[in-house]
Amino acid sequence: MERYYQPEIETASREQITAWQSERLCKQVRHVWDNVPAYRKKMEEKGLTPDDIKGVEDLHKLPFVTKADLRDNYPYGLLAEPLKNCVRIQSTSGTTGKRVVAFYTQHDIDLWEECCARAITAAGGTDEDVCQVSYGYGLFTGGPGLNGGSHKVGCLTVPTSSGNTERQIMFIRDLNATILCCTPSYAAYLGETMKEMGLSPEEIPLKAGIFGAEAWSEEMRRDIQNTLGIKAYDIYGLTELSGPGVAFECSAQQGMHINEDHFIAEIINPETGEVLPDGEQGELVFTSITKEAFPLLRYRTRDVCVLTHEKCACGRTHVRMAKPRGRTDDMLIIRGVNVFPSQIETVLLNLGYGANYQILVDRVNHTDTLDVHVEMTPEMFTDNMGEITKRQKQIVEGLRSMLGLTAKVTLVAPKSIVRSEGKAVRVIDKRKI
Amino acid sequence: MSVKQISVFLENRPGALLGLTRVLAEKQIDMRAFSLAETSEFGIARIIVNDIEGTAAVLSEEGFIHSITPVVAVSISNTPGGLNRALTALSEAQVNVEYMYAFIGGKRESAYMIFRVADDAKASEVLRAAGIQLAEQEEIVNL
Numbered sequence: 001m002e003r004y005y006q007p008e009i010e011t012a013s014r015e016q017i018t019a020w021q022s023e024r025l026c027k028q029v030r031h032v033w034d035n036v037p038a039y040r041k042k043m044e045e046k047g048l049t050p051d052d053i054k055g056v057e058d059l060h061k062l063p064f065v066t067k068a069d070l071r072d073n074y075p076y077g078l079l080a081e082p083l084k085n086c087v088r089i090q091s092t093s094g095t096t097g098k099r100v101v102a103f104y105t106q107h108d109i110d111l112w113e114e115c116c117a118r119a120i121t122a123a124g125g126t127d128e129d130v131c132q133v134s135y136g137y138g139l140f141t142g143g144p145g146l147n148g149g150s151h152k153v154g155c156l157t158v159p160t161s162s163g164n165t166e167r168q169i170m171f172i173r174d175l176n177a178t179i180l181c182c183t184p185s186y187a188a189y190l191g192e193t194m195k196e197m198g199l200s201p202e203e204i205p206l207k208a209g210i211f212g213a214e215a216w217s218e219e220m221r222r223d224i225q226n227t228l229g230i231k232a233y234d235i236y237g238l239t240e241l242s243g244p245g246v247a248f249e250c251s252a253q254q255g256m257h258i259n260e261d262h263f264i265a266e267i268i269n270p271e272t273g274e275v276l277p278d279g280e281q282g283e284l285v286f287t288s289i290t291k292e293a294f295p296l297l298r299y300r301t302r303d304v305c306v307l308t309h310e311k312c313a314c315g316r317t318h319v320r321m322a323k324p325r326g327r328t329d330d331m332l333i334i335r336g337v338n339v340f341p342s343q344i345e346t347v348l349l350n351l352g353y354g355a356n357y358q359i360l361v362d363r364v365n366h367t368d369t370l371d372v373h374v375e376m377t378p379e380m381f382t383d384n385m386g387e388i389t390k391r392q393k394q395i396v397e398g399l400r401s402m403l404g405l406t407a408k409v410t411l412v413a414p415k416s417i418v419r420s421e422g423k424a425v426r427v428i429d430k431r432k433i
Numbered sequence: 434m435s436v437k438q439i440s441v442f443l444e445n446r447p448g449a450l451l452g453l454t455r456v457l458a459e460k461q462i463d464m465r466a467f468s469l470a471e472t473s474e475f476g477i478a479r480i481i482v483n484d485i486e487g488t489a490a491v492l493s494e495e496g497f498i499h500s501i502t503p504v505v506a507v508s509i510s511n512t513p514g515g516l517n518r519a520l521t522a523l524s525e526a527q528v529n530v531e532y533m534y535a536f537i538g539g540k541r542e543s544a545y546m547i548f549r550v551a552d553d554a555k556a557s558e559v560l561r562a563a564g565i566q567l568a569e570q571e572e573i574v575n576l
Contacts (some may be wrong), residue, residue, distance in 0.1 A: 005535055191478070303567075308451065316555075376442050376475075376498050377498070378500075381442050381498045381499070381500055382500065383438075383440035383477060383479070383500055383502040383549070384531065385470055385472065385477060388475065388477075390470060410474050410475075411442075411474065411475050413443070413444050413449070413496070413497075413498070414446055414496055414497075414498055415496050
């Protein structure tokens with residue numbers, strides 16, 4: 001029996017969802033026009049006034065907002081509420097350029113936490129559960145978002161934050177944690193560590209995991225599910241929009257339901273900006289229609305994915321997004337070929353290696369080089385040099401058929417690839433272009 | 434009759450081997466034989482030690498990927514032609530040698546050869562039949 005946190009919203013009819021979206025969009029456009037000069041200017045440049053937006057059907061008329069707009073308007077330029085109405089900021093990890101700072105009113109936080117509560121409920125969570133939140137707490141949205149969602153569901157919340165793996169495992173075992181929230185790479189690491197400690201999946205009390213904040217493949221999901229003995233659910237979000245919980249996976253594990261009462265999703269052609277129909281791959285664009293402090297209209301996420309409105313087995317009616325293939329900014333162009341780290345991961349996991357790898361890209365004599373470092377595992381090691389070399393060649397072959405590129409594959413010692421306890425450092429691009 | 438050898442995965446980079454020998458030194462592990470095979474990218478260190486189980490545990494703890502491999506050990510006289518006799522016996526019986534290495538025992542008059550073959554039992558049999566003396570784990574440990 002599928003459980004919903006807000007059944008009347010999560011299973012609403014398409015007509016109802018569209019009606020909510022239209023009403024809220026018009027109100028939101030008016031709100032930014034009145035309160036954010038940068039938005040008014042962008043609309044004026046397109047010859048638009050709030051009266052031109054009468055419903056969802058007019059959404060495509062609005063200009064896009066990009067990450068560059070966010071940086072240019074740092075810190076207060078896109079704020080739509082007086083600071084006295086704001087109670088919190090969160091910030092992106094800031095790996096590229098300046099950090100993005102997002103503001104929240106108390107109402108914004110309540111809605112955000114409700115979205116996370118929907119995700120936890122969809123993963124089977126109830127007030128009987130012990131939910132361990134091993135996402136980082138602080139400026140990063142992962143910890144605070146799931147923490148709030150877990151409270152709303154009524155789980156006993158264990159706010160371990162990230163890091164200190166021994167303590168994480170101690171709490172999982174001593175407090176019988178049933179739900180784990182963290183990045184997939186950290187979940188894999190916890191699983192690996194528990195396996196090394198000799199713990200079988202039956203001895204681990206966890207039953208579900210909610211993992212997001214970085215791209216991960218189906219093969220990685222399979223590995224995590226097997227080592228931890230859980231069902232692993234994907235969750236999607238962006239600090240710019242609120243944080244985790246913009247979309248979440250249900251028991252069907254066939255894409256993530258976007259919380260359409262708060263976010264309108266579009267897929268566009270990243271080159272032309274043209275809106276694409278259901279089922280076509282393109283860049284995901286979001287409009288936050290209930291955000292008070294930091295509303296974004298047509299925000300380009302740079303995530304590449306596909307939407308589907310097909311009926312879902314779980315009974316939810318909200319549109320589903322496929323696992324993003326990667327962010328357009330994660331995408332590497334190597335010798336003219338588009339490469340997503342997730343593709344490389346798929347090849348490795350299919351051949352029996354772990355998800356512990358690093359991609360090094362460089363340019364030597366005007367030609368791009370692709371090096372993939374893969375950690376040797378006890379299962380893949382043998383005393384036979386020829387056999388190891390053969391397996392190494394299988395990786396090269398697998399990558400060639402997946403990417404159409406020849407990579408240099410190096411087998412490295414276990415745990416030699418840096419694992420950040422938050423996000424994994426998967427790509428090092430040394431090209432100076 | 435076979436002897437247990439530990440094979441350890443190493444990266445082919447400065448300091449990788451040192452990382453292994455440092456651990457062995459710290460843990461007072463006494464090596465009886467040591468051999469290194471490598472490609473330009475990785476290597477395998479093959480060692481025979483006084484305490485197989487203890488060494489394997491230490492290596493796991495220190496994060497080294499390793500496996501225990503059975504090999505055939507023989508003692509041959511440290512005189513010209515000693516190795517030739519052993520290889521002739523194996524060759525005549527169609528036993529393929531994947532790799533081998535030698536070390537000198539405590540007594541200077543005899544050397545030891547380690548053979549890695551697919552079929553330990555067959556190799557042992559033909560060597561014994563050729564009058565070559567096989568060495569047991571205990572003998573090597575007590576050198």
